[in-house]
Amino acid sequence: MLLHQVKLPHHKASAESSTVSLPLPEKVVISMAQHLGAPCTPTVKVGDKVKIGDVIGSSEAAMSAPVHSSISGEVTGIIDVLHISGRNMQSVVIENDGLEQISDSVKPPKVENREQFLAAVRASGSIGLGGAGFPTSLKLGFDPKEKQPDYLIINGAECEPYITSDYRCFIEEGEDILEGILLMLKYLSIPKCIIGIEKNKPLAIEKMTKLCEKHDNITVKALKSSYPQGAEKTLIFSTTGRVVKEGTLPLTSGCIVVNSSTAAFIAQYIKTGMPLVRRRITVDGNIVKKPSNFLVPVGMSIGEIVYYAELSDRPDRIILGGPMMGACAFDPDYPLSKTNNAVLMFADSPVYEPSACIRCGRCVNACSMNLLPTELEHAFDARDAKELEKLKVNLCVNCGACSYVCPAKRNLAEKNQLAKAFLREQANKKGK
């Protein structure tokens, strides 16, 4: 079986830009919604003094991760910020006192068994650094009695154009990635690991292959450079040949997929105890003079970040994440979150007017899930819930390949998202 994939321009201009640590900003705005799942509630109040690594937000929910302060200073506000999801989210504003004091709580955690390891991962505030932001502790906290995975898959595909932050992590912190893998294999009793890296990153493949030489159970797999190679289900198929069945988690197929940068972070946290307060991001786009990779404190305004990469023009489009699945920022001062792996700035970006579908079938040949995007669009336009279910709109991973290839420039991927929301709405109505 061959999965449908599309060829995209790579635009990896920042690949050779070593990561530069940015100076800490005057002020950070740290959202309580840094991840998929339940947002945190602030544990600090206005006037409190905080240091780097102090917990400022937490939640009891399983699908959550604590939020930490990325600078030292004073909490000057707890405000509502319009989140990228379109909802207002509580955010903690911290003014920098310039002392760069590190919290007393930042010390290497004691990790000797599975429980301690999982508790440490939870306390680290770790989330999937690849973009979706799934809390790591939840992903790793499976019940081994129910299902024990036999593969840990490290996602280093980085199939989105422009982004090179994972690639830089391989090059600069490959040792940490390996250490993170070894920790996960050890404490979660997973026998084997496959590191999946796209072929357009030969240096990363070379480095990791060399590092893993002594470890028979860790293999590096060079993957075809095509989109969406890094989508979870696609990656599992490309690395293990396993198919994740509809409505099940990768775990059911014996796989746990962790992003490469997340693996590196876990190793760093176990070593130092510094929680997730900074992350590596790529800054690129057609008005960025110096495509760069930066190590940025969470909560820094993107306008401030891109200043260091020098802009040649005013942007008319700012994308948080990759151009295929990222979201448009509506405010140039939007604060960076843990999930953002890139900030892309564009000027004169084209806006397409959709025209009539000519039924060319390009979307059908682009869909990695083997769906029929054009038929789904018809079904959604007719609000035909039965047909949408039959055509399996729920399996759409919103990779955007259908919209990308469409010669009529129709927003097929968006329609699928709307269709999913429509089906949820219908199900709620039925439930009542």
Place this chain on the structure above:
Amino acid sequence: MSKLIIEPSPHIKSGVTTQKIMLSVIIALCPALIASVWIFGLRALIMTVICCTSCVIFEWVCRKIMKRSNTISDLSAVVTGMLLAFNLPVTLPFYMAIIGCFVAIVIVKQFFGGLGQNFANPAITGRIVLMLSFTSYMTTWAEPFYYKNAGEIVTTSTPLASETPAQLSDLFFGTTGGCIGETCALALLIGGVFLVAIRVISPVTPISFIGTVFVLSIFTTGSLEGAVAAILSGGLMLGAIFMATDYATTPITAKGRIIFGIGCGLVTVLIRTFGSMPEGVSYSILLMNILSPLIDRFTVPKAFGAAKEKKGGKK
């Protein structure tokens, strides 16, 4: 502060547009157009220009009257005009060709909602309407190179209707009687290879269509040579490469396209062998056009990792 664009993802789109696709089809039809002018003279070119122009005008006027956005810039009307002209004998009176264009654009295409919405191929339906309305004009074939002999038009029969078998080389280079753009198999193949190479059409439909005709013709003609003649004769190359690959009126999946091609081939051979008409390509494509939605229904691919449909589930 300038306003920021807020759009759903993805934020980049491929360079392929409807207009570019249509333009490449026009380019792919050009070798056949050049061949037709060589074989049938300048009138072939004039016929093509008249058809293209009237198709564009009909589309423009129609969209105007219907108060819809204008779509002539997508070039699909030009493609329809070219294909229709290629399906006409060179001697056909121009006004008849214009009637064909009216049927193709207004009745078949725009009445059903315009580009992508029509269930039948406009050019083929236009040709069939002309065939039924002006049968004798539509079946009068000028001898190749007739324009070189001053004076009267010498007519001939098409290879399929002829008693004596045609030379294969004549069929390949198109120096036989027939419609403007259908005779030169070589030129049509060049266009087809071009379209496949730039991925505008999938080779699946033409191969299954022509392949089916070839295999069945081995039996009906009793010889390999007869089968080769069968695939080079009539409108098969033009139909299989350019009309059976029309996006709007054919199935959307590869599997569906194979079924479509085989169906076209089967009907073509049936009409050629048992029908009262010498040629059946247009009818076979029209028939399969009508079956396309049905084929699509039965060839929905299995989604990646999809759970099996529950049998006898609760209703």
